[in-house]
Amino acid sequence: MTAIPVIARPARRAGTRRSRERAAWGFVAPSLIAIGLFFAIPVFSALLLSLTDFDIYALADIGNVRFVGLQNYERLLGNPLFWTAMKNTGLFAVIGVPLSIITSLGAAVILNARVVKWRPIWRVMFFAPYVTTLVATAVLWNYLLHTRYGIINWAISSLGLPAVDWLGQPSTSIPAILMFVVWKIFGYNMLIFLAVLQTVPDDLYEAARIDGAGPWKQFKHVTLPAIAPTLLLVSIISVAGFFQLFAEPYVMTQGGPAQSTVTVLYFMYEEGFKWWNLGSASAVAFVLFLCILAVTLVQLAVAKKMGAYE
């Protein structure tokens, strides 16, 4: 009688481990299947598509598809409009990412301060643009930016400055769209910053105050180190977001004036759905993917050097 449990125990333990493993797989299986079905397979087929000349003829008969190797990539790199799109996207990201982070961090710090009253109302007001429909707000901003009837030009000309043709001139179209994008997204980043700011212990600020640190020194030596990992996360998300800018120029300028707001994604849309060259549009998608990956790796390396994470 005593021998049975002795033999049975290790067997049961092994069985438990196996069944635990099975259960674990069971729990992750739904996500894995979803990732495989909706991410891995489409990405892999897009990669295959980018090596073919899938076009309008192929839409009529799949037999008209030819394997063309890297020709799509080669032509892409020789296309001046693609480089214009890259330059525009780079401009959007280089100006837009710092601008949106500064705005959202500023708003978060102000809202986190004890002196501000009606904080929930401010939070809702700042977050509201993020949850409203993009197209509706873009149309609204088109009116705000209107050369003759827009409220922004009304404010400018009441200061005695000449009116600006915001969306009609290549030099002002990117700043105009940036204003809109920053207004639209800063509420989301602000919420992340607010959450992390509330985790910074008050005694740290108190100690800093006792050591004679002013508000700027407190911000620099207490707040910034405490939120550094979040700052990194927000900057990675923002870079990826700005690289994928599409709907804003699509609704507000259609890529114009003089192709000054054609972004990489807008270029891909035109290639794919205006000219129906899905092969070369997939190639654009892959180049964009590689760009975002490269920038993210650089960001991670810089952050590691600065000690934002281990």
Added chain:
Amino acid sequence: MIEARLDRRATLGLLAGAAASGLAGCGRRDDGTTRLSFWAMGNEATNVPQILPEFERLNPGITVNVQALPWTAAHSKLLTAYAGDSLPDLSQVGNTWVSEMAAIGAISPTPAFAADLLTDQFPAVLETNRIGGQVVGTPWYVDTRLIYYRSDMLERAGFDAVPQTWAGWKAAMHAVKRVAGPGTYAVLLPVNEFEQLLTFGLQGAEPLLRDRDTRGNFSSASFIAALEFYKSLFDEGLAPVASSTQISNVWTEFERGWFSFYFSGPWTIGEFRSRLKPETRWMTSGVPGPAGPGASAPGGSSLVVYRHSPHQEAAWKLVRFLSDPAVQARFNGITGNLPARESAWATPAVADDPYIAAFKGQLSRAKAVPKVPEWERIVTEMQIVAERMVRGEYTPRAAAAEIDRRADRLLEKRRWMIEQGRAT
């Protein structure tokens, strides 16, 4: 805990039941009515519902559901609908898109019982709708571009009409520029629009593509002559090197005499009527050619019935109704669109309009552009090269060779298709 779970299940069950009954509620009533879905664009979509009640009265048992598409999104919407097998029964299609929709096999060719709809039409417009020997679209309304000019300026310069040859027209432009004063130009040719150069190119004797439309033919003597003429207008200070986005208000500049000749289609008649001051005198004229009245490209929209539609007969009834000359004349009164049927031009409203008269002549001289799906992209590239030529990067001959090179690359797939016997 258990209660909560039961509650959740009950709720889910209720939701599922509600969804199922909702779906059942959406099911189609089968009352013998044929519901046609008809996609239209822009101005036509806004106004066509006004004339449809009469069609529904004449054809009991058929109702028409008009879906409006904006022009800017219509092209991609049609192709995506084809890919997703959700095309309507029939739609309006821009004339230049017909070859594309036919190449993918989306359109039903005109059946024998509707062949009479193809009579009483402008030949060049009909030709645009003929793909591989079969007519696939029925012209609905037509347009083409011609010249709007300041008749008062031309009079002051000593001309009573626009001379109909390139050389004579250029002399008139120089004279008008002298009258208008320093800092002005004679003609507006936006460097980002291909229509003007395409018009000059079409006027030549040689076709724009060769070898069964598989290679560019832009190095032909007649196209190089068009490029030279186009470039000379900029070089001699008759046209500003400006894109259309740089000119914020065409009407004001036309009124001020910054330019006195303007290239556009019939929609500009309404704009000029409402925007220009009454004392500004203007008129329309046919486009001058190298040696006499020249051609231009036919535009407008056709009606096409899609192959997959189960309501072919009803759809063709609607095409027949919209092609009726009387209905087209009425539609002209509502929209200002020029009717496709030539007999509809005889109605007083159309015939008595002094600005429309020149369009009739221009349409009879219209010349169809090559009908290949790549065409729109070829002319876009043509204009990119032409703009660089105007800015001094190419000579006309080098520009022609560059356009040919780009066109040949765009047509590479088509050459392969024809070699394989996969296209005609």
